[in-house]
Amino acid sequence: MSDIADRVKKIVVEHLGVEEDKVTETASFIDDLGADSLDTVELVMAFEEEFGIEIPDDAAETIQTFGDAVKFITEAA
Amino acid sequence: MFDLTGKTALVTGASGGIGAEIARVLHGAGAMVALSGTRLEPLERLVAELGGRAHVLACNLSDVAEVEGLVKRAAEAMGSVDVLVNNAGITRDGLMMRMSDDDWQSVIDVNLTATFRLCRAAVRGMMKARWGRIVNISSVVGTTGNGGQVNYAASKAGMVGMSKSLAVEVASRGITVNCVAPGFIETAMTEKLNDTQRAAILGNVPAGRMGTPPEIAAAVLYLASSEAGYVTGATLHVNGGMAMI
Numbered sequence: 001m002s003d004i005a006d007r008v009k010k011i012v013v014e015h016l017g018v019e020e021d022k023v024t025e026t027a028s029f030i031d032d033l034g035a036d037s038l039d040t041v042e043l044v045m046a047f048e049e050e051f052g053i054e055i056p057d058d059a060a061e062t063i064q065t066f067g068d069a070v071k072f073i074t075e076a077a
Numbered sequence: 078m079f080d081l082t083g084k085t086a087l088v089t090g091a092s093g094g095i096g097a098e099i100a101r102v103l104h105g106a107g108a109m110v111a112l113s114g115t116r117l118e119p120l121e122r123l124v125a126e127l128g129g130r131a132h133v134l135a136c137n138l139s140d141v142a143e144v145e146g147l148v149k150r151a152a153e154a155m156g157s158v159d160v161l162v163n164n165a166g167i168t169r170d171g172l173m174m175r176m177s178d179d180d181w182q183s184v185i186d187v188n189l190t191a192t193f194r195l196c197r198a199a200v201r202g203m204m205k206a207r208w209g210r211i212v213n214i215s216s217v218v219g220t221t222g223n224g225g226q227v228n229y230a231a232s233k234a235g236m237v238g239m240s241k242s243l244a245v246e247v248a249s250r251g252i253t254v255n256c257v258a259p260g261f262i263e264t265a266m267t268e269k270l271n272d273t274q275r276a277a278i279l280g281n282v283p284a285g286r287m288g289t290p291p292e293i294a295a296a297v298l299y300l301a302s303s304e305a306g307y308v309t310g311a312t313l314h315v316n317g318g319m320a321m322i
Contacts, residue, residue, distance in 0.1 A: 036249070038246065
């Protein structure tokens with residue numbers, strides 16, 4: 001797994017308090033990992049901080065799964 | 078009850094009569110405090126009076142960059158901002174027909190927009206900590222209206238609506254957002270009134286006297302405490318009965 005994916009996974013595990021093996025490519029933050037709308041905002045802000053990037057709101061809306069996040073950040077970073 | 082030992086609090090407008098007393102009371106309950114204001118001399122005097130656990134942070138709330146940096150500076154000085162008290166406020170009174178855009182805008186900027194920016198900045202750390210208290214100092218005129226204060230009343234009513242909305246957004250994270258709405262309080266702001274104005278105002282106050290800064294600070298302390306954890310989106314009116322709302 002790439003360095004970016006590792007770092008994203010660490011943030012998700014810490015923030016949502018879920019088991020690492022639950023954070024799969026297709027795992028949806030809201031449907032599978034128990035996040036609420038506030039969690040998704042916090043996750044996006046944590047990604048921005050960790051990777052020094054800006055994630056605009058319309059892009060943030062498309063980040064639904066762990067895989068989406070890794071893909072977006074890989075392209076943006 | 079109402080022990081703030083180990084908590085950190087940022088108080089804006091701490092050089093004023095009410096703000097200084099809020100800082101004293103939160104500090105007296107055990108909190109570390111950061112005192113923000115534009116006039117450094119009274120802030121430094123207050124820090125000297127408090128002894129330890131107190132920091133001065135100069136900040137002009139009409140300067141966007143200074144506002145944006147304030148919460149960060151407070152967190153650096155204290156380690157966190159657990160309690161935010163938006164107390165700073167200005168007046169530029171005048172009848173609406175004669176009110177300039179500048180008098181409108183400057184009051185909205187300092188009283189409402191700076192409060193928005195400080196809340197937005199402070200909520201980040203509070204979300205991570207899963208604990209936070211925001212107390213916004215509104216005013217009775219935000220609810221009742223007051224001739225000559227369309228700008229001030231709008232800013233103070235705006236604070237209430239903003240606080241309620243933010244309260245909804247962050248309630249699940251252990252963060253409460255409330256307002257304290259003072260009536261007429263003995264401060265520099267009300268000292269400008271002449272005897273006739275004073276008598277007219279007191280005629281509408283069942284308690285028959287002006288309130289005091291400690292009576293406002295006590296309300297803030299309550300809302301900042303852990304004991305008030307189930308109180309959010311509320312406005313606590315402290316006005317001697319002049320408006321029972």
